[in-house]
Amino acid sequence: MKSISQEDYIKRIYKMQSGNKSSVASGSLAIELGVSKAAVTDMTRKLAKEGLINYQSYKGSFLTRKGERKALDIIRRHRLWELFLVEALNLNWAEVHDEAENLEHYTSEFLINRIDKYLNFPEFDPHGDPIPDKNGKLPKTRKRIQLSKTKSGKDFVVCRVDDKNAGLVDYLGKVGIGIGVKLKIIERLEFDNSVMLKIKKKEIVLSEKIAEKVFVSELKDE
Amino acid sequence: MKSISQEDYIKRIYKMQSGNKSSVASGSLAIELGVSKAAVTDMTRKLAKEGLINYQSYKGSFLTRKGERKALDIIRRHRLWELFLVEALNLNWAEVHDEAENLEHYTSEFLINRIDKYLNFPEFDPHGDPIPDKNGKLPKTRKRIQLSKTKSGKDFVVCRVDDKNAGLVDYLGKVGIGIGVKLKIIERLEFDNSVMLKIKKKEIVLSEKIAEKVFVSELKDE
DNA sequence: TAAATAAATTAAGTATGCTTAACTTATCGG
């Protein structure tokens, strides 16, 4: 008895609570999912009854162990599909998100493990997000910061790009930014908080708006 | 506003009416889909309202042009997925049917066309069934007969195997029967209607039950 | 701290896609 809606609620709660450990308010969950608050009240009660979340009236929700495991499972499917579509069918990373959003709900354990194997058990999806393994374990990630918060003069490698906006991904591709790309920060401009950086001899400037969507980790000894 | 149920009804009606041109009775549709007759009455009314089928009380249903086009579209998705899973992920043809049964409903026009292109616009799926192209056109097929109805002494090529039973597919694989395999009929045994045939020097006997699941077309000049 | 406001829940209702049971229509055998 699985339900797409339930899976989407669980996944959303996972994403909203990861980082800040607090519980997720019904109102914000409603906004994120694009449904009414009444719908959220209904569904959270059901999820609580199934032991997937803890929920108390007027106090919001947070995942139980079981719920978190389930969330990781759906995220695993999503990210493996994304990478598979990029690797096997050559879709570009802006195109895969929406497809994966549907496929994630209709993929058997068997099939997703075959995809995992085909990809040689990858640790990161095309956007740089970590892929849980078949036991729900996430790979270790190095510390990541937004490009907009880096210090001048240091070297970094791009390890994640926010996947919400297809246009953004296109633009970054054009200026040479993608997962694994190395770059050096030349300076941050006080004036508009934009960032000037160098990729393979080429200097480019990114606005704060864009720079905060790109996550990098510092290259220590190189 | 698409619905999996509607798609499954349409596909089923298509399959039931192809061959015999008559209309599909609600009762048999109910049995095939595993739902009650009342459910069929409900749904056929809806489908008729949407112009996908012609339906009259107590007279059964048949697809309109529009409905047929839609059926071919779903079948296209199904068969392309099957072939893709076999080609790209090396699943065997017994394993792909159930996966495709779900994926067919959640694949965008864009994605299925990419899969089509990846496979180089194939005409037949792993079971030998024809794949409609993006305009809903089916490839030409040569005349096919059941192995159980062949004449002794003639040469044939296997062009289709009924995909309903995974065990069957396994068995056929073991004795060397698959799409495109050439064989010669040695004789049909009156006693139990079984068929003795030769594949690459090896002689095997198939029971009538199995032989009627294997479709072949005659090899004329070779 | 009490009224104002924001947040959440309850209540009532909708659409889809099913179920079983009762009833109606069609068909077939004598």
Added chain:
DNA sequence: CCGATAAGTTAAGCATACTTAATTTATTTA
């Protein structure tokens, strides 16, 4: 051609997942 039986429809009801409007609870803020 009529009655038995088979086939199909109608009626009532259930579960899921939503909606809007009214009401309740919680949090601000004056």
